Amino acid sequence: MNHNIHEKNETNEKEEITILLPAYNEESNIGNTILKIKKLYPAFEILVVDDGSNDKTVSTAMEAGANVWPHPYNMGNGAAIKTGLRCAKGDWVIMMDADGQHDPEDIARLLEFKDQYDMVVGARSKDSKTSMHRDIANWFYNELASYVTKFKIEDLTSGFRLVSKETAQKFIYLLPNTFSYPSTLTMAYLRSGRSLKYIPIQTKKRKGKSKIKLAHDGARFLLIIAKIATLFSPLRVFLPISFFSFLTGILYYIYTFITVHRFSNMSALLITTSIIIFMMGLISEQINQMRYDKVE
Numbered sequence: 399m400n401h402n403i404h405e406k407n408e409t410n411e412k413e414e415i416t417i418l419l420p421a422y423n424e425e426s427n428i429g430n431t432i433l434k435i436k437k438l439y440p441a442f443e444i445l446v447v448d449d450g451s452n453d454k455t456v457s458t459a460m461e462a463g464a465n466v467w468p469h470p471y472n473m474g475n476g477a478a479i480k481t482g483l484r485c486a487k488g489d490w491v492i493m494m495d496a497d498g499q500h501d502p503e504d505i506a507r508l509l510e511f512k513d514q515y516d517m518v519v520g521a522r523s524k525d526s527k528t529s530m531h532r533d534i535a536n537w538f539y540n541e542l543a544s545y546v547t548k549f550k551i552e553d554l555t556s557g558f559r560l561v562s563k564e565t566a567q568k569f570i571y572l573l574p575n576t577f578s579y580p581s582t583l584t585m586a587y588l589r590s591g592r593s594l595k596y597i598p599i600q601t602k603k604r605k606g607k608s609k610i611k612l613a614h615d616g617a618r619f620l621l622i623i624a625k626i627a628t629l630f631s632p633l634r635v636f637l638p639i640s641f642f643s644f645l646t647g648i649l650y651y652i653y654t655f656i657t658v659h660r661f662s663n664m665s666a667l668l669i670t671t672s673i674i675i676f677m678m679g680l681i682s683e684q685i686n687q688m689r690y691d692k693v694e
Contacts, residue, residue, distance in 0.1 A: 414487055415439070415442045415489075415492065416442065416486035416487055416563070417442050417444045417494065418479065418491050418492065418493045419431065419444065419447070420447050420478030421448050421451065421455050421478070422448070422450065422451050422455070424451070425451070425454040425455045427496060429461070430498065431498050431502070432459060434502045438503065443465060444465065445464065445482055446459040446465070446466045446496065447466075447467050447469070447478040447479070447482045448466060448469060448478075449472050449474065450469045450470065473575055474574075474576050475576065476573050476579035479493060479573065480570050480575075483570055484567070489562065489563060489564070490509075490562055490563065491560070491563050492508060492509075492558075493559050493561070499601045499602050500557075500602075501600070501601075504599050508520065508559070509560065515594060516565060517592065518559065518594075518597065519556050519558070519595070519596050520558035520599035521552035521553035521596040521598055521599065522536075522599060522600070523600050525600050536554070539555060539623055540553065543581065543584070543627075546626075546631045546635070547585055547588045552596040554584060555580050556580055561583075566583070569586045569587075572586050574622070578622040581622070581626055585627075586630065628682065631686075632679050633680070635679070636676065636679025636682065637676065640679065641672070644672035647664075647665045647667075650668065651665035
């Protein structure tokens with residue numbers, strides 16, 4: 399028994415950790431973030447993927463001691479994460495924001511569970527420095543994702559997470575190039591039967607201006623969540639719509655039968671539509687299953 403434990407500890411010591419920081423115009427924040435990480439974890443690789451910044455983000459990150467992989471132009475936060483997963487040297491990758499919102503001391507809390515769960519995510523607590531409208535939006539997204547995945551999602555959009563590089567690379571083809579990569583990665587893990595652990599963290603108020611615009615990105619992100627939901631669990635979306643259409647058709651038939659003693663065209667349309675939606679859901683579920691059969 400002791401011999402096995404010793405062998406496991408030796409293996410863990412040989413495993414490399416990469417801290418992945420996607421960055422875009424973060425010259426005022428990224429230097430301090432890197433220095434704090436290096437002070438706490440000098441042996442970890444710090445990989446900055448610069449997403450086409452037009453300020454001094456690249457030179458600041460290099461001066462602070464990080465490995466930097468620059469994009470030739472702005473491709474999106476998700477694209478930076480995908481590049482980082484391809485280029486990381488570590489067996490484990492910790493993704494975190496470069497803007498100083500995430501506390502580097504919380505990295506150790508994620509690592510506590512790396513041998514027990516496939517993904518460990520820092521869930522922002524109520525004490526985090528976030529705006530009220532964003533908290534309301536995140537609550538809605540969490541509830542929708544929890545319904546789709548049948549798992550209690552505590553923070554769907556958190557960018558602070560620990561994954562095995564080997565496992566995460568299998569889902570690169572699913573990840574979008576936008577800010578919605580955390581949502582997609584979370585639901586992909588749960589859909590493929592992998593385990594997820596949330597730990598509460600407290601985020602700081604970001605320095606500088608946020609890259610996300612509520613009016614513009616809020617509606618787009620809602621559409622992305624709907625697309626993700628139909629991508630990973632189609633029947634959880636199609637079935638309620640089909641049932642609502644069928645129930646409406648039946649109730650309208652009862653109403654017209656009582657009032658005018660006939661079966662109306664609208665009732666026929668609603669009931670037929672409900673059957674079509676249900677069949678589309680079944681087809682989508684089969685396509686979805688075939689796609690995941692290709693992932694180990």
